[in-house]
Amino acid sequence: MTASNLIDNEAGTLSRDIFSSEEIFGREVKRVIAPAWSYVGHTSQVPNSGDFFASRCGVERVIVTRDPSGAINVLSNSCRHRGMPVCRYDSGNSADFTCSYHGWSYALDGALTGVPKFRELYQGKLEKEKWGLIKARVSIFHGSIWATFDDAVPAFEDYIGEDMLFYLRTLLQGPDGEDDGYEVIGGIVKWQVPCNWKFGAENFAGDHYHGYSHLSVERLSVGTSGKKSRHNFAADKTARQPMFLADPARGHTIRASVYREVPEYTVQEAASDEVNDYYRKAHEEKCRRLGDHARLLIHGGVIFPNTHFNSAGRTTIGVWLPISAARTEVWRWLFVPRNAPAVVKDTLREYYLRYAGPAGLVEQDDMENWTAAQRGTEGLMSSKYPFNYQLAMGLERRARPDEWLGRNVTITENTTEHNQRVFYAHWASRMEQQP
Amino acid sequence: MSVANQTDLVDALLIKSEVEDFFSLESELLDERRFDEWLDLLHEDLYYWMPIASNVRFDQPEREYTRGRGEANWFDEGKDILRKRVQQIQGGDHWAEEPRSRTTHLVANVRVASTQGGDIGTKCRFVVYTNRLEHDTELFVGKRVDVLRRENGQLKLVRREIYLDQSVLMSRTLTTFF
Ligand code: FES
Ligand SMILES: [Fe+2]
Numbered sequence: 001m002t003a004s005n006l007i008d009n010e011a012g013t014l015s016r017d018i019f020s021s022e023e024i025f026g027r028e029v030k031r032v033i034a035p036a037w038s039y040v041g042h043t044s045q046v047p048n049s050g051d052f053f054a055s056r057c058g059v060e061r062v063i064v065t066r067d068p069s070g071a072i073n074v075l076s077n078s079c080r081h082r083g084m085p086v087c088r089y090d091s092g093n094s095a096d097f098t099c100s101y102h103g104w105s106y107a108l109d110g111a112l113t114g115v116p117k118f119r120e121l122y123q124g125k126l127e128k129e130k131w132g133l134i135k136a137r138v139s140i141f142h143g144s145i146w147a148t149f150d151d152a153v154p155a156f157e158d159y160i161g162e163d164m165l166f167y168l169r170t171l172l173q174g175p176d177g178e179d180d181g182y183e184v185i186g187g188i189v190k191w192q193v194p195c196n197w198k199f200g201a202e203n204f205a206g207d208h209y210h211g212y213s214h215l216s217v218e219r220l221s222v223g224t225s226g227k228k229s230r231h232n233f234a235a236d237k238t239a240r241q242p243m244f245l246a247d248p249a250r251g252h253t254i255r256a257s258v259y260r261e262v263p264e265y266t267v268q269e270a271a272s273d274e275v276n277d278y279y280r281k282a283h284e285e286k287c288r289r290l291g292d293h294a295r296l297l298i299h300g301g302v303i304f305p306n307t308h309f310n311s312a313g314r315t316t317i318g319v320w321l322p323i324s325a326a327r328t329e330v331w332r333w334l335f336v337p338r339n340a341p342a343v344v345k346d347t348l349r350e351y352y353l354r355y356a357g358p359a360g361l362v363e364q365d366d367m368e369n370w371t372a373a374q375r376g377t378e379g380l381m382s383s384k385y386p387f388n389y390q391l392a393m394g395l396e397r398r399a400r401p402d403e404w405l406g407r408n409v410t411i412t413e414n415t416t417e418h419n420q421r422v423f424y425a426h427w428a429s430r431m432e433q434q435p
Numbered sequence: 436m437s438v439a440n441q442t443d444l445v446d447a448l449l450i451k452s453e454v455e456d457f458f459s460l461e462s463e464l465l466d467e468r469r470f471d472e473w474l475d476l477l478h479e480d481l482y483y484w485m486p487i488a489s490n491v492r493f494d495q496p497e498r499e500y501t502r503g504r505g506e507a508n509w510f511d512e513g514k515d516i517l518r519k520r521v522q523q524i525q526g527g528d529h530w531a532e533e534p535r536s537r538t539t540h541l542v543a544n545v546r547v548a549s550t551q552g553g554d555i556g557t558k559c560r561f562v563v564y565t566n567r568l569e570h571d572t573e574l575f576v577g578k579r580v581d582v583l584r585r586e587n588g589q590l591k592l593v594r595r596e597i598y599l600d601q602s603v604l605m606s607r608t609l610t611t612f613f
Contacts, residue, residue: 090489187507191604216529359609364531
């Protein structure tokens with residue numbers, strides 16, 4: 001079956017099989033997941049020479065290291081001899097990695113440096129320079145670390161595209177508008193959800209229709225706004241226009257708002273004076289630095305295919321790691337402003353913990369719904385009846401209110417499923433390509 | 436249990452029995468979904484913490500669990516947030532708990548580790564079994580370090596450290612209480 005039989009862009013429908021078929025899953029790992037730049041972590045996790053942490057790049061297990069030259073490496077965590085993970089730890093500091101099977105050892109840049117009985121048993125002939133750990137192509141963007149093992153994938157800047165580079169850069173700016181303004185707090189949050197990875201991806205790509213999912217938390221106050229809402233921007237006084245932006249050539253999507261004018265600082269009633277003081281000053285600084293661009297509020301989005309982020313006062317970046325058609329592992333990094341006082345960092349941290357992840361009052365209901373949606377892809381009859389993605393079809397446009405919002409993106413004001421349609425159209429075009 | 440004499444031994448046994456009774460009552464209230472009554476057993480100053488485990492080298496055990504107050508955790512909160520969690524479940528539209536889970540909380544190996552002033556430090560093991568809908572079954576197993584405080588003759592939970600024996604959480608949600 002070709003991808004074009006699975007997705008009907010004209011009709012705004014797609015086959016449920018793309019969530020449940022293991023055969024399609026096998027192909028999409030090769031054609032969609034592997035030929036992509038993936039977020040693998042942040043430079044603040046490896047400040048010193050020898051620092052490392054385990055990560056994933058699509059379906060590959062990797063080690064992210066900082067070597068003595070200061071360079072960051074993303075290495076396949078698999079010994080070239082028999083495939084053992086050469087690093088058995090989730091994080092730490094080490095001068096090298098020694099495989100636990102036969103003892104080959106590798107430097108922090110992946111070079112094979114030690115082979116037991118090299119002279120006696122290999123007669124000194126093993127070409128060590130050919131048997132180093134497989135190295136990913138790496139790109140560092142304002143502190144974030146990206147990797148791919150695919151040589152055919154365009155350079156990072158071209159893969160992300162000029163428009164999404166702007167949004168990604170903005171995402172990584174601190175509350176004061178300073179570039180590379182964030183650091184990761186200790187502990188990557190990891191959990192598994194029994195659903196296809198695309199349910200998470202399409203939700204983050206642009207589902208603002210699912211307010212119903214979160215009614216139970218909207219009655220509580222979980223943000224710092226003091227309002228009964230999960231979002232801090234609930235307290236904003238300045239009017240803003242929600243916008244859904246998508247890059248059809250690359251499949252990336254952004255959820256954002258643009259304030260009608262550069263917004264006033266909104267006091268967060270439930271936060272302490274110290275926290276408000278920090279954010280008020282940061283807000284002024286940001287407006288000074290960014291000018292008109294300070295009108296932009298990023299809510300979240302997806303860097304195609306499986307890197308996702310959430311923002312709007314809570315900056316997190318994560319990846320949907322495909323395990324099987326019906327199982328996904330999620331890794332999530334939580335960010336706090338690098339230069340903020342401890343009390344600010346902690347206020348934010350607590351907000352994440354009660355909002356996001358498996359213990360988060362908000363995201364619990366997302367995971368529940370995606371798991372339930374997965375069940376709707378299981379029966380035989382379900383193949384005949386596609387899912388509906390027709391919401392606000394045809395309302396997207398290329399003309400934009402402000403030129404700086406991007407030259408190549410489509411923009412839809414108000415709730416739409418256009419971003420999901422762009423995500424799946426790009427998915428289909430990748431599936432059609434020969435690997 | 437190291438005690439000097441008969442009277443101390445009887446006191447220690449009484450405290451242990453009281454603690455075990457407290458934990459049994461907690462389990463019962465949670466499993467019978469009497470969440471408001473469970474909240475009544477919690478001290479207003481409760482610190483409720485479940486760190487995230489990771490795989491670290493044998494000689495760095497202090498790095499195995501994330502720190503509370505500063506790093507990512509499964510739970511790192513007080514009674515105010517637990518109250519919100521209960522309210523959310525009670526609304527009938529918190530889909531991750533609607534319909535509600537069938538749960539069984541088992542607490543075992545209870546030991547009184549210290550008594551100081553009105554505070555009783557305890558250690559135990561837990562097994563929490565949950566089952567939802569048709570086939571959704573989860574098993575949470577781990578260790579707990581709790582402090583119970585006596586106030587006006589009543590024991591209240593004032594500190595709970597929960598060490599779950601998982602690094603990647605194998606469940607999609609943590610909607611149960613520990
Ligand atoms: S598998 Fe690594 S040395 Fe043999
Ligand atoms: Fe959601």
